[in-house]
Amino acid sequence: MDKHSLHYDSEYFKWQNDIGQFGGWANQTKYTDFLKPNSTIIDFGCGGGYLLSAIDAKRKIGIEVNPLAAEEAKKNGLEVYNTPTNIPDEIADFIISNNALEHTLRPLDELKSLLPKLKQNGLCIFVVPCENITMEWKPNDINNHLYSWSPMCLGNLFTEAGYELLESKSYIHKWPPNYLEIAKQGRDAFEIACKQYGQEETTWFQVRAVARRK
Numbered sequence: 001m002d003k004h005s006l007h008y009d010s011e012y013f014k015w016q017n018d019i020g021q022f023g024g025w026a027n028q029t030k031y032t033d034f035l036k037p038n039s040t041i042i043d044f045g046c047g048g049g050y051l052l053s054a055i056d057a058k059r060k061i062g063i064e065v066n067p068l069a070a071e072e073a074k075k076n077g078l079e080v081y082n083t084p085t086n087i088p089d090e091i092a093d094f095i096i097s098n099n100a101l102e103h104t105l106r107p108l109d110e111l112k113s114l115l116p117k118l119k120q121n122g123l124c125i126f127v128v129p130c131e132n133i134t135m136e137w138k139p140n141d142i143n144n145h146l147y148s149w150s151p152m153c154l155g156n157l158f159t160e161a162g163y164e165l166l167e168s169k170s171y172i173h174k175w176p177p178n179y180l181e182i183a184k185q186g187r188d189a190f191e192i193a194c195k196q197y198g199q200e201e202t203t204w205f206q207v208r209a210v211a212r213r214k
Helices: 010-017 020-030 067-075 107-117 151-160 179-183 187-200
Strands: 040-044 059-063 079-081 092-098 118-131 164-170 204-212
Touching: 020 118, 020 179, 020 187, 040 107, 067 079, 092 107, 107 118, 107 151, 118 151, 151 164, 151 204, 179 187
Parallel strands: 040 059, 040 092, 059 079, 092 118
Antiparallel strands: 118 204, 164 204
16 A cells, blocks of 8 residues: 555544544454454554454554554554555465555555465455445545445456455445444344445445455
């Protein structure tokens, strides 16, 4: 992520950080079915490190270009690098990412640079947005997404980057407007509400790819 948009400044991090801790709890279920304890996990675009802080792992490594976010991630127990090139090869059992790849200028190059960081047969699990044509352009959009992928296109991207693709599928899961109140009812209630709202609100979806180092 050494080549990145100038959009991600202190104001962006403050906006992201406000929901960071909750997001770490809420988003971990995108990955936990694949992860194993006592593993080394890299989080690409880790932000403040909240996702990995909510996941059981022996070693937690984050990749983050925003200096303020990187400092917060360190406080949350992550080793943090601003680019994959500074991380030793064949170190990770898993590489995860939650809605970060769409912010990069060259996503194919990013995936290629991450591949050697995986151990043999290590897994890469990425979740990205899939936006439809109702998402009209507007100036000063805080998300500033540069890309959007269908399951087909995301699968093609991972294959082109040299991974063995295991799956690339829609992931129907979206926080409802009253997500904080629902979360107080527990994990099961929150997951049901997110799946229901994900089917009702259709301006954008999520896609999850699971790929392996050959």
